[in-house]
Amino acid sequence: MYVGIDVGTSMVKAAAFDGAGRALAVGSRPVGLALHEGFVEQDMEEVYAAVVAVLEEVTRQVPEPVELAGLTGQGDGVWLVDGQGRPVRAAASWMDGRAHELVHQWLADGTFETVFRRTGGAMFPGSPGPLLAWLDRHEPKALDAARAAVYCKDMVFQRLTGASRATTDVSDASMPFLDPRTRMYDNRVVELLGLTHRRGLLPPVSDPVATGGTRGEGLPAGTRIANGPYDLPASALGAGVTTPGDGLLIVGTCLAALVATTDLDLDGEPAGLYISTDRPGHRLRAMPAMVGTAALDWVLSTTGVRHEEVDDLLAATPPGAHGVRVLPYFAPSGERAPFVEPRLRAELTGVSLESTPADLIRATCEGIGYAARHCLEAAGLTGSLAVCGGGTRSGAWMRLLAEVLGRPLRVVEGEVGARGAVLAAAERYGVALDAAEWTRPTAVVEPDPGRAAYYAKGYQDHLARLQEARDRART
Template sequence: MSREIVLGVDGGTTAVKAVAFDLAGEIITSHHESVPVQYGRHGEAEQDMNLIWEAVADCIREVADALEPDDTVVSIGLTGQGDGAWLIDEDGEPVRPAATWLDGRAGQRVNRWMRDGRAERVLEVTGTTVFGGLFPVLMEELLEADHERASRATTQFNCKDWIRFKLTGERLTDYTEASRSYLDVRDVSGFSTELAAELGQTDLIGLLPQVRAADAPGGVLSSGAAERVGLPAGTPVGMGMIDVAVTGMGLGTVDDGQGWLILGTTGFVGTLLPEVSRRRSQNSMVLATGRGRQVLEFMAPMTGTPNLDWIRNTLGLAEVPWSEIEQRARASRPGANGVVYLPYASPGGERAPFIDTAASASWMGMSLTTTPEDVLRSVYEGVAFSLADCVRTLDMAGDLVVSGGGFRSDLVCEILADVTGQTVVRQDAPEAGARGAAVLALVSARRFPDLEAASQALACPVERFEPDADRGLIYRATKAVYLQAREAIRPVWPVMRGLRYQDSAGDQS
């Protein structure tokens, strides 16, 4: 019996994937490919754009080959990592590797923008706090440091828009991605030429593609791309959203007042608001959704699950399954016997719920009695505390709907519930990002009349984690120490950062 299928393609930072859903939300098949990030001594974090495309194309082909001959792919939905500089020339070729959202080479430039008022102006117009991976500041850095290549760019994409270009040949973006440059989120009327002029970047607006709604058509599969990915030419391709926003579509959170959390390569805590004037924090970021004046206010800690990957490898447990890793962490007690971990491990510093380009990870409270299990548990707790800090800052009430690979850990869900005192609701099925992209694609392909109907059709069961009062007392006391420790060590972070990047020629043996 023939089935209608929708694909969700997710261009993540460390892996890309394609997922096939039927129109009842069941996952038919999926495939993912790991993609590398190249880190440099001065904060660089880059990816080969053609390598990203080839990995995505391989994923789609693997999924297409696994479908039944009578299956019909009705649309392809897209999402991916946001921010950075994904630059192509007039012929559609990358002019240089993509500098990703993780890139920290512009840290000193960010500090200058914060001192001279440019960062404040960006926040006022776009709702975005400035950090090293944000396009306006990053592009200024690239034009100075790599002028020959960066100046050849004719279009600035984000990851999902680069993927769409390779599928369709269309140079397009959506409102969530446009919010990361010069879009005025106060009236969502278009890019602010006034802001660009104030930043000395009038010419850069010309690099930005046409903006369309996230549930609008994004073109059709070209003949060349069709041959590469194994699907019929003319297959509709949706617009999509940046990954942190599209996940809400997959979780069924599409209305004002609803919110969600993600724990993946980064963290994410966000809530939908009817307009930008309702935002809760000036340190948050805001994305226009393209649905009237609605915005998504969110905070996105720079480093999520890489903290767990790092400690797993550091303790020599790389080959040990995550289920056993979590058991070892549970061998320590809540509060990790006084060990506190600050999870600020990104080369680009931290952006939520505070901004500090020199932020660094560290342990405190260790002694000769500290065990590997204490160290391991402290990392789980530090990651959860970072998210809980954002929940408090955004004044999120009610249940906390969560998604992302990090929340597959029961321990992380339990700690978050205990420290916030709120019920954590975890979606049973994986791939919320790809699912959200599929929801938008089904609306753009007119298989459903609106986002609510498509989201409900693809919805899946959830699991609930209720807070424990006794553990909550311990965690809240531990989190208070976590916050005090962070403020105590912050003055030393810039010096630590300087030691990290000192030239080897000046090292003393």
Template structure:
């Protein structure tokens, strides 16, 4: 009987389930959209019940496609990280999940920065708090939704909610729990973090920890009915999608780089020890088995390009857009773009909820194509900015996500980062990483690096061109100097906008609060 591994990847907007053969080939897949609700400006929520139902639907559709000679050896789950997913003592959702991209708790980030709490937490957890971080959201709930806060029995993350529905077991893994609950060096819960923020009661909400390759439970009778899986099928703990996607794409050894250019721009390097560079930038995740990853998830992803093509070029044919912008030289003839388009601001390699996108250097000679070229370059420069704050200079970066589909952009990444860009064969690397973890958990592979080696292949690669590297190095200096000079302006803009809304009667009075940002307070997430 042929063994099959199933990986589930519950992303922010899409839930995917994929069945893989032991050699890493995708056999069957199913996906479904999962809407993000925005009940107020800057908020981002999802129904926990809907997220489970849609996940069960995709699993069921994949299982239905398997032939009678196939047996599911194990299932692994990965999902969007951070945010706040709460259940009560009966395991029922307390309220809709508040997501990693939610900006409502920005005031507490600023408060903790000012009071030095952010630095104290970083020294333990290896990561900087941002508005979508679990502990920051809990602080907001305690102040603004105390009923939900009091009803919460367990706080965990999206993948952990799904594993609970599959197995009835409440757990989380080291990678998801690293920020903000772990001592990243020991891999154990750190009570001093809760004491630092004045929330010691959260200790009772934390579920048991399990390493990513550990079998945490088996498919229950109820889950079998909804998913079509056999009762007793092992379920493995899994990693946050950041780490799962790295291993799924081929990055498995210390020093390997991995980037996902999608909704966010996710950049990381695999480590064999927690970094000791002293820079409070990025987030370090404990993975277990002697591995860590340090990453920066910038908010500067492909939505910038989607917006530019729709609102500036108004062209639906992606290849036609690239043909037009490819002839424009590096630097877009002087147009610089900072891709901070998210309403939640930026969180890597600096943190400022008030950061906003901007074009600089426009003259009447510039065209629509110049602006779109500047957007491509802005996202690339933001990626370089992240890697410049990571402990190792990765000379080989495994690239996935929507940005990997463009040869033009891949070459730009190679030139801008001065690194070989490797596009791996296949797709759905988050689900693949979850499946590989499941395989290690049930003994299908010896360990995670060997699982990656046995299942990965390169589709195409791009080498940096020395003359282009020099040009991008110079343009990056301008990019970084320009945004650093704008920190105070972003804060002033936010204050002025709040004043204007108040004066016009369309908003409440808001006391002025500035972000504490700068070179020494860089953050990730």
């Protein structure tokens, strides 16, 4: 039995797999988010307790020896811990918007672009650089009390293994301090963000990922476990996206577009990031947009529509949603990919008394699709495209998405991040698993040519309206 742990933003999951990659059991626990005036925080003790609970649930369901475990989780944010991995304060989430004025300042004075040209990472308010700089200005005592500013999975790994010090891996360290050429922290970037005196908080980078034995919480004592990569590259592994040019679209809370590459182009528009992987020279060009299914969730809640009604409503209104259009940038911290606009907000246009909930739902799904197309084009997609995440549960939305993107979709269902975490752990420990079998798609969705042509024109309209919205956000 192989166990993958995926510590998500709103849900912690663990999955047990057999040697052929078949899921034997899945456990999950929700975790809370505290939102207040742009602050988005999480209770680390609640998150860790959820990890232990789902591991106990899964191992009870499948009473087989655990060969090894792989750990992944949400990226970015700031998780301040003491020497034992315990919280100094609540974790600041990647969704947090408190540092948006700092990012806006760095956009204006050139710091933002300079950092991107050195690291390939476009900072956004919820990334560690801005959050640490904000905390240094407003909560210096919290930083004084901390031994390390880590990422979600790093806190969990230290607690599960009892490691004497916190570490991270090259994937999480990619934003915003890691030089992708040397795979080490760029001290000039630390200086540019005014954090040289906090340099000691950056955890050492384990390259390849750290391993250890568990101390008996959630998993049997001594179980071999590997720390990383974080959820985006882990999902790419779990979906079989390793060939340069191939891509993955994660339709989850965050709409993330990833393309495997061996290139490193730091001359384009500063946006997204290059995620380093365990294989030197191999990277993922990532365009992780701030809002994916969260935009649809907001519209469903506002209109009183249940998730199980979405497929029928998508069929109840034609492409174009009777003129209703949505720019789906609902996050309080604006957008981070494939451009950075901290003050950008969502727009809903073309609505009249004749508009129906079906029009609003379809327009939102179309808008998310256009945002995904923008991200994938910017990331350099040239090969096949896999798709995973909660959005894949809607067959109608997947057909719409294939038409908006104008290409077939390799749908990969199940716990893709946890699957990728196991594959990464197996590679680290030298355990032979058949990656092709583990990552086989569950379906392939082909686009309707006529609708794909219609949406190609709609995409150009989306780009024009987006540019107008970005211009307004800057004034």
